[in-house]
Amino acid sequence: MDYFYWMFDAHCKERNMEVDWFFPNTENHGDYGKLNIISAEDESIESLFLKYLQENDVAYSHIITHFLEICTPFYKEAKQNTGAKIIAVDHNPRPLNGYPIKKKILKRIKGLLYSKYMDVFVGVSRYTINELKRDFGKQISPKCQVIYNGIPLETIKVREKRNMESPKFLVASHLRESKGIQDLIASVAKLSEKVKENLIIDVYGEGPFESRLLQQVKELNVLENFNFKGSSSQLHELFHNYDYLLHPTYMECFSLTLLESLAANVPVVTTAVGGNTEVISNEKNGYIFPAKNVEALKYVLTDLLTGKKSIQTNTRHLVENNFTLDLMVGEYLKLVL
Known part of the structure; x- marks a missing residue:
């Protein structure tokens, strides 16, 4: 994903769009030095972001999440605190035989509670989109979109x-x-x-x-x-x-x-x-x-x-x-x- 982050940031800057990147750690290799990175260090990305909103006078028009758990209370808080368009990208594979029944029920409940706070669900394959709907319910279908990964x-x-x-x-x-x-x-x-x-x-x-x-x-x-x-x-x-x-x-x-x-x-x-x-x-x-x-x-x-x-x-x-x-x-x- 490194090359994607670097190119996406560069294209946004060309359009006078500023991007804050919330990462687990500070990165220095490649073009990471050109990104405005806010490092989580010992806390979760979700906690860092919500705390950053409280401590800084900042307004976000869009929030894009990669590699975060989807349909959690975080998305509700992020939506209520910013009003931003929230785009959640799912990169996560599923177990070969599916989730245990208890986890399936929990995901469906989370979908009912929190999917309304999310504007776009991006799957990196058609398989991912199908799994998102199976996880969180068919009510998310109109919000789903496939964007395939790409390489340089x-x-x-x-x-x-x-x-x-x-x-x-x-x-x-x-x-x-x-x-x-x-x-x-x-x-x-x-x-x-x-x-x-x-x-x-x-x-x-x-x-x-x-x-x-x-x-x-x-x-x-x-x-x-x-x-x-x-x-x-x-x-x-x-x-x-x-x-x-x-x-x-x-x-x-x-x-x-x-x-x-x-x-x-x-x-x-x-x-x-x-x-x-x-x-x-x-x-x-x-x-x-x-x-x-x-x-x-x-x-x-x-x-x-x-x-x-x-x-x-x-x-x-x-x-x-x-x-x-x-x-x-x-x-x-x-x-x-």
Whole structure:
């Protein structure tokens, strides 16, 4: 989201619109120095914002929230204290099997109590909009709008020629259970010795599940097939070194990682969850399999490694036409102009 924040702020300034950014911490890298950041430090963004309103003579015409819980008392207070147009953006994935019944009931009650104080519900995919309506009630439908995430294409190196005979694979993900990398490891362990003989999967990322994954590759005797490379801030320059991205996630809203991979002309093998199927078309720019289905993933890997299947399409074109940062920023500007 960094590039989005920077570009949105710059476009607002070009139109003589001032933006205050309420963040958990002060940021200094990239263009963050150009933003007027008000840092929460040890308190919540919601508490910081409401306190800031009380202590400062400031009038906001629009309030846009990202990554905050939706339909809470905060929105009522923000609306009553400012009269601003409130735009809530939902980036949050849902559990594969949905919320427990108690949480479903609580969300529906919150929708009835607080959705009237919110003017626009933005979902980053059609999936997200459907989940918002399921969470908070169909009364929010007229207020809902999809704005897809976008990425800056100029920073991403492009793979010119795909290797069909011995494809190279990467994973780029936070290492937690919901990303399903344990299923990838299990599927590789099921491959025949001949098929997995020269298979190496580079895994970029860190997280709380890393030690469990490392233990699993040892237990299943596939240590030679996985190379855990840690976190990298230069992934946009690395995707083009590979032929396929493996993304066996259980939960997703709309993944920037998928967009970056496609923009590098690297097809994606992923699950039919969240907004994945809104960007990945099976056997056209990637392969879709059911989440948690180790056998299905094994067959996809086998077909790719034996040359039975391959993607010939230039996957960058879809991103160029539909998921650029310029398009994303333009849609958000329409909400405030």
